[in-house]
Amino acid sequence: MPETPRRTHRLSGSRYGNRPTMKDVAARAGVGLKTVSRVVNGEPGVTPETERRVQESIEALGFRRNDSARVLRKGRTASVGLVLEDLADPFYGPLSRAVEEVARAHGALLINGSSAEDADREQELVLALCARRVDGLVVIPAGDDHRYLEPELRAGVATVFVDRPAGRIDADVVVSDNYGGARDGVAHLIAHGHRRIGFIGDMPGIHTASERLRGYRAAMEDAGIPVEDAWMSLGVTDPERVRRATEEMLSRPDPVTAVFTGNNRVTVTVIRVLSERSRPVALVGFDDIELADLLRPGLTVVAQDSAALGRTAAERLFRQLDGTLLAPERIELPTKLITRGSGELPPAD
Amino acid sequence: MPETPRRTHRLSGSRYGNRPTMKDVAARAGVGLKTVSRVVNGEPGVTPETERRVQESIEALGFRRNDSARVLRKGRTASVGLVLEDLADPFYGPLSRAVEEVARAHGALLINGSSAEDADREQELVLALCARRVDGLVVIPAGDDHRYLEPELRAGVATVFVDRPAGRIDADVVVSDNYGGARDGVAHLIAHGHRRIGFIGDMPGIHTASERLRGYRAAMEDAGIPVEDAWMSLGVTDPERVRRATEEMLSRPDPVTAVFTGNNRVTVTVIRVLSERSRPVALVGFDDIELADLLRPGLTVVAQDSAALGRTAAERLFRQLDGTLLAPERIELPTKLITRGSGELPPAD
DNA sequence: TAGAGCCTGGACAACGTTGTCAGGCTCAGG
DNA sequence: CCTGAGCCTGACAACGTTGTCCAGGCTCTA
Numbered sequence: 001m002p003e004t005p006r007r008t009h010r011l012s013g014s015r016y017g018n019r020p021t022m023k024d025v026a027a028r029a030g031v032g033l034k035t036v037s038r039v040v041n042g043e044p045g046v047t048p049e050t051e052r053r054v055q056e057s058i059e060a061l062g063f064r065r066n067d068s069a070r071v072l073r074k075g076r077t078a079s080v081g082l083v084l085e086d087l088a089d090p091f092y093g094p095l096s097r098a099v100e101e102v103a104r105a106h107g108a109l110l111i112n113g114s115s116a117e118d119a120d121r122e123q124e125l126v127l128a129l130c131a132r133r134v135d136g137l138v139v140i141p142a143g144d145d146h147r148y149l150e151p152e153l154r155a156g157v158a159t160v161f162v163d164r165p166a167g168r169i170d171a172d173v174v175v176s177d178n179y180g181g182a183r184d185g186v187a188h189l190i191a192h193g194h195r196r197i198g199f200i201g202d203m204p205g206i207h208t209a210s211e212r213l214r215g216y217r218a219a220m221e222d223a224g225i226p227v228e229d230a231w232m233s234l235g236v237t238d239p240e241r242v243r244r245a246t247e248e249m250l251s252r253p254d255p256v257t258a259v260f261t262g263n264n265r266v267t268v269t270v271i272r273v274l275s276e277r278s279r280p281v282a283l284v285g286f287d288d289i290e291l292a293d294l295l296r297p298g299l300t301v302v303a304q305d306s307a308a309l310g311r312t313a314a315e316r317l318f319r320q321l322d323g324t325l326l327a328p329e330r331i332e333l334p335t336k337l338i339t340r341g342s343g344e345l346p347p348a349d
Numbered sequence: 350m351p352e353t354p355r356r357t358h359r360l361s362g363s364r365y366g367n368r369p370t371m372k373d374v375a376a377r378a379g380v381g382l383k384t385v386s387r388v389v390n391g392e393p394g395v396t397p398e399t400e401r402r403v404q405e406s407i408e409a410l411g412f413r414r415n416d417s418a419r420v421l422r423k424g425r426t427a428s429v430g431l432v433l434e435d436l437a438d439p440f441y442g443p444l445s446r447a448v449e450e451v452a453r454a455h456g457a458l459l460i461n462g463s464s465a466e467d468a469d470r471e472q473e474l475v476l477a478l479c480a481r482r483v484d485g486l487v488v489i490p491a492g493d494d495h496r497y498l499e500p501e502l503r504a505g506v507a508t509v510f511v512d513r514p515a516g517r518i519d520a521d522v523v524v525s526d527n528y529g530g531a532r533d534g535v536a537h538l539i540a541h542g543h544r545r546i547g548f549i550g551d552m553p554g555i556h557t558a559s560e561r562l563r564g565y566r567a568a569m570e571d572a573g574i575p576v577e578d579a580w581m582s583l584g585v586t587d588p589e590r591v592r593r594a595t596e597e598m599l600s601r602p603d604p605v606t607a608v609f610t611g612n613n614r615v616t617v618t619v620i621r622v623l624s625e626r627s628r629p630v631a632l633v634g635f636d637d638i639e640l641a642d643l644l645r646p647g648l649t650v651v652a653q654d655s656a657a658l659g660r661t662a663a664e665r666l667f668r669q670l671d672g673t674l675l676a677p678e679r680i681e682l683p684t685k686l687i688t689r690g691s692g693e694l695p696p697a698d
Numbered sequence: 699t700a701g702a703g704c705c706t707g708g709a710c711a712a713c714g715t716t717g718t719c720a721g722g723c724t725c726a727g728g
Numbered sequence: 729c730c731t732g733a734g735c736c737t738g739a740c741a742a743c744g745t746t747g748t749c750c751a752g753g754c755t756c757t758a
């Protein structure tokens with residue numbers, strides 16, 4: 001990481017960090033160093049009069065305790081790290097916020113970083129957080145090998161993986177029921193008379209994607225419908241390619257009459273494609289989308305509760321820190337089918 | 350803040366934080382402490398052979414440098430703080446991500462917190478970040494008095510306010526052209542023949558809200574249209590009340606034929622109300638919304654570029670840290686009118 | 699009035715790292 | 729063989745805080 005060595009000063013001559021310390025406060029108040037510490041931390045054993053003098057001194061100097069030093073001494077940082085894929089994705093906003101709320105309730109701050117779906121960057125971020133000695137880590141994995149975390153786990157850094165399981169280590173995991181959700185969603189389409197159903201999802205290397213694909217296959221098999229390869233498009237996620245994939249499925253001599261989309265980004269693009277066509281095509285998407293109810297037809301989705309994922313993970317994290325928790329566990333949260341119209345369209349054969 | 354005093358241990362007897370230090374690494378490798386430091390920091394002056402031994406030792410022990418100690422020594426934390434209103438709001442996701450990207454380019458981590466639109470909580474968060482000695486702060490203000498930051502500014506903590514100006518202190522500010530954007534949006538409605546135009550926005554105490562209201566009034570005045578009080582609904586933001594306010598405007602003997610909404614949350618609710626009515630009502634909203642193009646009619650908006658706000662602020666922050674920057678400045682980013690249909694509906698008189 | 703016990707305050711070490719500085723080694727040149 | 733230059737290496741202090749421990753002064757009682 002690039003350092004910034006040179007630094008001209010914004011203020012006259014004073015060094016950066018030339019901030020008042022407890023020593024300065026003590027000198028000004030005419031008390032000992034430790035007395036200031038006691039006042040700052042609300043410890044007992046200080047006369048009201050002394051306390052007043054110290055407080056006045058703190059105000060006057062604009063003193064703020066240096067938590068780096070405190071952490072060094074105490075061993076706990078009262079901060080937790082969150083590594084996710086992309087904060088700008090509407091799926092992660094509520095998740096992050098939920099983690100933050102739980103952290104706040106435990107008096108901890110949240111440091112977060114986006115891995116941009118890159119395993120190396122994930123590791124770099126996680127290790128940077130560990131170097132800062134966060135008390136705990138919530139990780140939405142990008143990579144599939146997390147053995148690099150072994151020393152941290154051994155050292156007692158609380159760790160919870162969310163949305164996707166950890167790779168090659170034994171750790172707490174909180175995930176949605178991707179398999180069951182997808183199966184239900186596809187079964188819903190089948191129940192409305194569809195037999196030729198397309199699936200557009202992410203690379204099967206991604207755990208959530210492969211689980212959803214598995215759910216799709218299971219629903220089809222349950223209904224005794226053989227799946228044709230041409231109905232599935234995997235690893236396709238950028239808008240242009242999703243568009244092409246969708247159009248191909250719809251232009252076959254035997255076109256699909258319904259589509260199941262594997263995540264919110266894919267869903268959005270497919271909606272665009274379908275909205276340009278006259279023949280109605282049924283659609284169920286994985287992940288809810290804002291305004292889904294305002295589309296015509298309304299969008300039927302398999303919704304996962306991203307805030308609940310974050311909350312559950314964070315609560316588990318702090319239970320690890322309490323020592324309340326023993327063995328790593330895998331928690332699966334249910335998904336919910338929300339019908340709004342697009343999934344209930346009959347096949348246009 | 351509540352501390353968690355008790356703590357049972359996850360691992361056998363070892364204290365938490367009983368992690369290897371440079372001293373341990375040094376002992377195992379049979380070298381001096383400082384030599385380890387040199388290897389860890391890539392400083393020159395270490396024999397390849399010595400370096401190898403040290404590296405081996407680091408691997409074996411799972412050593413990670415303790416950045417708290419490092420920070421204490423060096424004075425810089427290589428982290429910046431971001432305080433915003435609510436990470437779960439789609440407006441802030443891209444903003445936060447943009448700040449993170451710039452920080453990353455400068456080798457810094459991002460710590461963020463949500464103020465939940467509460468001035469006390471904002472201050473609490475900001476001071477917590479200062480206690481951690483973040484190098485810089487990006488703040489989306491909830492409160493309107495930031496004099497509590499004076500000691501930090503004096504101490505050289507880089508600070509940039511975004512989206513709304515700072516209160517009672519002199520600091521860098523990056524905002525959208527709320528006034529101009531609203532004026533353009535309303536003028537757009539007027540240009541399409543509307544004269545009775547409603548405005549639904551947040552409390553005028555919020556800077557962005559009052560600026561947008563000012564823009565509304567200006568556009569009306571420019572067109573020589575006297576504004577009636579009943580056309581304006583201020584400080585109304587929760588869905589139920591927005592709904593009522595909208596319905597009242599539309600049910601008057603002289604109903605409004607168009608509505609200008611002051612932020613994305615209001616817009617969404619108004620869309621819902623309008624979609625239930627048969628008579629078409631024109632709508633222009635402040636802030637873009639995902640899928641706005643898929644609605645029928647498409648939603649016309651005054652869009653601000655939240656990522657650009659974040660990027661601009663963060664870049665300015667690091668220029669402060671470079672010492673490149675001198676006087677605090679106010680930067681205004683333009684907004685963009687995106688026409689998609691709802692704003693071009695003619696008045697249904 | 700003296701002694702016991704309590705309350706307040708402060709001196710000191712320690713946390714893990716980095717900057718400074720000096721010592722020891724090697725090697726070339728005289 | 730000696731000297732000096734140059735390269736590695738490590739001892740030590742310092743960063744700002746908190747935990748431990750002790751001293752001094754006070755109050756209260758016998």
